[in-house]
Amino acid sequence: MPRFTPPPADAVRSRLLDAARDEFTEYGSAGAKVERIAAAAGSNKAQVFHYFGGKDGLFEALWVQTVTDIAARVPLDVDDLAGYAGRLHDEYVRRPWVPRLATWHRLEGAPLDAVVAVRRDAVAAIEQAQRAGALPRTYRPAVLLGLVEHLAAFWSEASPESAALVEAVAAPRRRQAVVDAVAALVGA
Incomplete structure (x- = not known):
């Protein structure tokens, strides 16, 4: 046997x-x-x-894996935050479960050290770029990162009511709107 x-x-x-x-x-x-x-x-x-x-x-393990996987797939590029936001938007389109899981984490989760470490590294990179004059100091580094990432997720996380008002916007234009909004945010 x-x-x-x-x-x-x-x-x-x-x-x-x-x-x-x-x-x-x-x-x-x-x-x-x-x-x-x-x-x-x-x-x-x-x-x-x-x-x-x-x-x-x-x-928690799933959320940590998700965040670290996205950070590896879409590395932060402080020299091109608009392009970074566009690539992050693309990742959310390819993996629509990520924004939904993020919403559940916001509702039910607690801060996780491994995710905080990933975020801290990104904030430090933005702060360094701000000190070097490559990015404006209009917003604190963590706030700027949050704004960029939330703009990237705008279409994925829109409420049904908001989505209904912009449903005619084609996919390529959605991506371009994210890129343009971040470019305007950082004065590029």
Whole structure:
């Protein structure tokens, strides 16, 4: 009789994170069910607790992974914040679950050290560019970063009422509006 060979731990962990992404995007942390996540991942509840300590740990791990993945895919470019915003907008279009997960995190989450570290590095880069005169000092570095990133997410995070008013704006024009708004913000 063949012996059972368990899947590698990183494969199980990855499947759980993928299943959690869909579940948390739909229901948030409070409404998500560990049983559904485990079933969708072809695993069981015990694995969720083993790898993540529970549902909250799984949500936190997913959010940290999401933020670090986006930071790697769309690195901050202080020499071209408008282009950065356009690329970030593109990432949200390609991965529409990210803004929704971000909304759930804002509603239900707490600051996570790993995410704060990513944000702190970006703020430091903007502050350095401001000190060098490459970016205006109109806004504090953290505020400028927040404005740029929120402009990039404008179309993805618009309320249904706002979206209805601008639905005729074509996709390429949406991206260009983000780029133009950030360029105006930084005086480029």
